[in-house]
Amino acid sequence: MDTRSSKENILNRLKRAPRTAYQGDEPVYRPWGSDSAISMDDKAERFIAMMTANHTDVKVTTRAALVPTLQAVISEYQLHHIAIGTAGEFIDACHEATALVQVTEFSQSIEHWKAELFDQVDAGITHTAGGIADTGAIILWPNEHEPRTLSLVPPCHIAFVKKSMLFGHFQQAMANNQWNHYMPTNALLVSGPSKTADIQQTLAYGAHGPSQLVVIFLEDE
Numbered sequence: 001m002d003t004r005s006s007k008e009n010i011l012n013r014l015k016r017a018p019r020t021a022y023q024g025d026e027p028v029y030r031p032w033g034s035d036s037a038i039s040m041d042d043k044a045e046r047f048i049a050m051m052t053a054n055h056t057d058v059k060v061t062t063r064a065a066l067v068p069t070l071q072a073v074i075s076e077y078q079l080h081h082i083a084i085g086t087a088g089e090f091i092d093a094c095h096e097a098t099a100l101v102q103v104t105e106f107s108q109s110i111e112h113w114k115a116e117l118f119d120q121v122d123a124g125i126t127h128t129a130g131g132i133a134d135t136g137a138i139i140l141w142p143n144e145h146e147p148r149t150l151s152l153v154p155p156c157h158i159a160f161v162k163k164s165m166l167f168g169h170f171q172q173a174m175a176n177n178q179w180n181h182y183m184p185t186n187a188l189l190v191s192g193p194s195k196t197a198d199i200q201q202t203l204a205y206g207a208h209g210p211s212q213l214v215v216i217f218l219e220d221e
Helices: 006-016 040-053 066-076 091-097 110-119 170-176
Strands: 057-061 081-084 102-105 123-126 137-140 156-162 188-190 195-197 203-205 212-218
Touching: 040 057, 040 137, 040 212, 057 066, 066 091, 066 212, 081 091, 102 110, 137 156
Parallel strands: 057 212, 081 102, 081 123, 123 156, 156 212
Antiparallel strands: 137 188, 195 203
């Protein structure tokens, strides 16, 4: 009497089945931006177009005009209380541009200002680790100076993106930043404001995060 289980019988038949080597060409995945002929201007054009298509407000500016650009955003969106980090390349510009509104720095644990962050802050400002032109997304790398709550909790998220930090696609971003050696513990890809749809396909913004995303794109950086 054969005491082997049905599972073992099936596995043994599969092992004895004849095998034929695949003779075709190996599939190659080449996302947008893989072509070396694509210039940084091409990446910038696609990045802005894709982000805009995802309901992101992209403000193109320069380092010299960064402060007035940020001030214009604050005025346009009628922001009164802004949360910022404690360090970063453009932190001085943040301080200067927000001189006339209430500012809260992330300098204490979330438990001490959770109510303020969720109930009073209009916007959070963050730096980014670059942008992805292929799909239109910004790369956030939260740390102790700029926690992820700055980009996830306030109804408006303002992010700085440098043109020099644009990547054609996500694989390129991982390779250039050597994530195989130094994998970020909490990298975020953001392609637009938070949105969701119910069973009737009614699209709503801001249900699970910011309803507004403003990217300040520095074209000379």
